[in-house]
Amino acid sequence: MIVRQRSLIAITAALAAGALTLTACGSRDSGDNGSDSSSGGTTVVIGVDAPLTGQNSATGLGLQYGAQIAADDANKNKTVPGVTFKVKALDDKALPATGQQNATQLVADDTVLGVVGPLNSGVATQMQQVFATANLVQISPANTAPELTQGKNWQTKKTRPYKTYFRTATTDELQGGFAADYAANGLKKKKAYVVDDKQTYGAGLAKIFKEQFAKQGGKVIGTDHVNVGDRDFSTLVTKIKNSGADILYYGGQYDESQILTKQLKDAGANIPLFGGDGMFTPTYIKTAGKAAEGDLVTSIGVPVDTLPAAKTFVDTYKAKKYPGDYGTYGAYSYDAATAIIKAVGQVVKDGKVPSDARTQVVDAVQKTSFDGLSGKISFDEYGDTTNKQLTVYQVTNGEWKSVKSGTFEPKN
Template sequence: MLILTSVLTTGALTLTACGSRDDSGKSGSGDGDTTTLTIGVDAPLSGENSATGLGIQYGAQIAVDDANKKNTVPGVKFKLLALDDKAQPATGQQNATALVGDKSVVGVVGPLNSGVAQSMQQVFESANLVEISPSNTNPELTQGKNWQTDKKRPYKTYFRTATTDALQGGFAADYAFNGLKKKNVFVVDDKQTYGAGLAKIFKEQFTSLGGKAVGTDHVNTGDKDFGSLVTKIKAAKADIVYYGGQYDESQLITKQLKEAGVKIPLFGGDGMFTPTYIETAGATAEGDLVTSVGVPVDTLPAAKEFIATYKAKGYKGDYGTYGGYSYDAATAIINAVKAAKAANGDKLPTGDDLRSKVVEEVGKSDFEGITGKVSFDEFGDTGNKQLTVYQVKSGKWEAVKTGTYTG
């Protein structure tokens, strides 16, 4: 079964499709001349990765609420429909099919995981339904399987507000080698699209700088006992561990590593960047590092109101990782609806025509979001290439370097 999570204050799941308006143009919702459109969200809202998944859900919810409050698109009211993919590609594909089938849905924010995105892209493409991920970083999603030698955009309906692992992995490798002066790395990944891809890029860049990969290994998502991995890392005499994957496993790896007397930092990507990692690993997380997209959201003046609202609402999850990028993704969809309406004689296009126009207008996005300028290149990748290295200091993630990576 699909788990449908409504984040509306009314708790209602009744959706008014743009095609259900009567001949006068009024919606069937009793809102006068208002048409109700839905923005879908797909993310892990329970189980593994849910801390960051909930941040995506509520980031989009705040954007929807702001648009309705400001009457961003006159005559249109937006509502959110959030579906739980449990970080599972098969469930994500089912959710994509459900969202496509709901004719009121004009765009989708998500998913969190790159592997889930791979299962959804074709479904959205076939229906001309725009999808904007605030967190997917695998380069193949926008630039194709041969992205390193022959970039080709596979799906015109897919966009993202997060930069790619091609930059994140290199940025991390440069900091590990030149910033931390580490020479011997043990590389681990969780065999998933995101984790394996990121670990591979880090290893390639680290060794190209002159570092040495003294060992590699893989773990399974859901694993709890990493005793054998710890033994291998200890025997390899690594001075740093790089992990490609999510916080669920890495928070246990670092804990078991340090408790076994291996006092070296664990470095990972944005999938580890959440307070939950520190809460679970405790004092053993001290000194560990991650890279994440953009600059620290808490330092962005434009995000202050967003953060205040998130906290005031008591929303669960972590807004700091992708919440701001989810807000901007939802805003890009809302702005596209506004532009499509304006280009159609100030009348909202209907049915499939609306979806197609929204895809087109999202590609033209050029506005100041709460995370910085929002725009997309010819592949659907964000124009915001900023990255930040964070380190656990005194029990909190602290930014230690922000910049861009050119390779």
């Protein structure tokens, strides 16, 4: 999750090229039902936005192919009779401005009836209004910043900004608190140094950790910030080492934290680095090497490989040799795409797409309820998932191993 975020579940340029709007699809507004002569039915496009190259691409690709597998399954099972689902993926490169441009492009494509993504919360802030203006549903498998669904003043008065925005990932309010509780009561840590990357996801997550760690009896003895793209953390490492902290909490993505933890351990500060789902990827361990041993993250839900419903998904992902990391948000992306697919099934009958299909799909998603790969999929009055499960993972013998799953109730 996730930011440049992300906050763990979008598609490569090659697939995007194959998913571009077909001229035979026509326009709903013109009365053309989107007939696709190659399949003899109606083509409905599910847009995907995520970083498919550059920063965060490992997790971004997991979103892409999670949605792709969902579309393939729907087509194979004829989930919506007369409808063929295609995926149109756009690369936002973890940049908010690019995400906004992608949102505009997806809105302009008349065959797009729903969008999965983005990965990064900071990107989402620039996309939400574009989709809301067009009544186009957006479901993120990875965004965790509370304000996206509950408004800027969510800590005092929750107000939903956009009825078109939903997510299958739970929020940083719970994730940051879950981490703080485990650090204080599970690891018995007393003194935390807190660092963030100044982005929506990272700064928000770090703020919540600080608040909840103090309420759990811990002490935050130092705070600092880094910039996205930084690679030399020597000055910061010295501060952390000299502070006497027994744990470092980092709010941000794996790109910087995987280097920070290595430089920290190389300097002789053998304390664990604890972060959020933006770090939860095998890439973190591969880059940090032995320095990652003992580091921790929180992530949404429970381990995918423990969910019976997700076994076929995982097997398919591996068999297709898709790139990226399915373990962080892949199943949540599959579930987000499936929610859109099921909503389309409520709206498109006999292959006929009504002129207000997008608005109807939004309403149908709000009412959705089904058993997904990641658990029960339904949304509350803010568009947040009702599945509040979280898991702490720790690097053990070079792999992420789950150490605790559960829910968290913030302390006031």
